[in-house]
Amino acid sequence: MKKTIFLLLLAQLAFGQRYKPKPVIGLLGAFGAEVALVKESLKKPKAVMVDGVTFTCGRLGKQRVVLAETGIGKVNAAMTTTLLLSRFRPQKVLFTGIAGGTNPDLQPGDIVIARQTAHHDYGSITDKNTPTRQTRNAITKEFNPVFFPADSTLLHLAETVVSNVSFEGIPLASGGVSNRPVKVTTGTVVTGDVFVASPTKVSSLRADFGADATEMEGAAVAQVCYQIQVPHLIIRSLSDRADAEAHIAYDKFYPMAARNSAKVVIAIVKAL
Template sequence: MKKLCLLFILATNVAFAQRYKTRPITGLLGAFGAEVELVKHTLKKPKTVVVDGVTFTTGRIGKQNVVVAETGIGKVNAAMTTALMLDHFRPKRVLFTGIAGGTNPDLQPGDIVIANRTAHHDYGSITDKNTPTRQTRNPITKEFNPAYFPADSMLLTLAGNVVKQIKLEGIPLESGGVSDRPVKVMTGTVVTGDVFVASPIKVNSLRSDFGADATEMEGAAIAQVCYQIQVPHLIIRSLSDRADAEAHIAYDKFYPTAARNSAKLVIAIVEALD
């Protein structure tokens, strides 16, 4: 029985992979208008395409054809925009740029997390035996997805190489100093939920339960869609706050710099693609 199930899954995946024919274009997504505009401003020969009410902008970055879109906030919006992009433009890969709340105590606002894996922190079931299930189910194969969606290894490696070669904008010191501090960049775990986290208690929970380095509201939804369609993806998050009780205050101060650095890194990755 297990062998038959495995053969069915493999056959389903192969059939779908054959049906999804990619085009030589890279998909770029961001949750907020300001984040997306930073990318769109670098496009050569931009052209607007509206698909079911969602605005996409095509153009070129370096030698790469790209399509850019704003997902809107939250998992449903992110999944919808990603699905429309994949269906209409058939990109070979998808990259996401945006901000997040930091949950790793070693990180400060302005630092960057390149997600090597993403997970839903607000999905699951709770039973009387206290055995939560956090895995979503793939509607194509009918099998459980992994609890953590892995980033594409090639894109992850490329991002790690690119970040060593670009100069990111210094982060204003929280205490107000004469010079900015450098940006710390790490690969790590990003968790996603339909909540803006501004609670040290929740931060501790996300850290202990998921090993989270950052929390946001779109990444895992995009990763799940890409994983199920078998399209390479990478989520990049620049921290605007520590997701604590002062998150709203820190957000106002660090968001502009964080958004610019995240967009700069994504653009540099696109330019470095073969």
């Protein structure tokens, strides 16, 4: 009897070792164009449907990756991130996409690698509670930090590889291509379920959060990864300056900005 139990335990151990999931990197983007370049770069892509969301598995360089489009907004981003983590168990998660610039030193086409992210539309609005911008972790019941920190290793790697990325030139109003190089900086990205196109709101985000860029998904992805303890990094390429002309600039710069952001993600994955 003891011998039989021992053999069963050995068999279970061997099975577990044999079928241990292989390391995989999770890659996410809000729009189709934000993931298209990455998807085109995959070797042996294979689509996997999970609860209606299409994930594409494949290889990028030497890394196994799984890629998905989250859709716009925090709920869609959180849902897709949760499905990714639950189904594929990635070791790391990278998010690529566009954003509105709130740092006056940055222009459309520049890139912000998020050192930290925060929800700019979350907080107490009654006088009965102590005002807070902190979300609460549903797992630990404790408050999360206001700013979700990026994984330091991924952040350092991103800062290292961008110098070797060949970015697309920035279109001029009169056509042609600007000789101004794309500026890449690390900074603070804030997230809310609103497309910001207001100089007043930009000033507020800059004053309240020190924001360099604003978008609609990053902090949701960061919060899920933070609570599940999976390293993450958010990369944003500016499509506009989140001002009164944001919609006009967005239409013009979005395709180029999305592709440049994706190039950073590809470079990071290949350098891992």
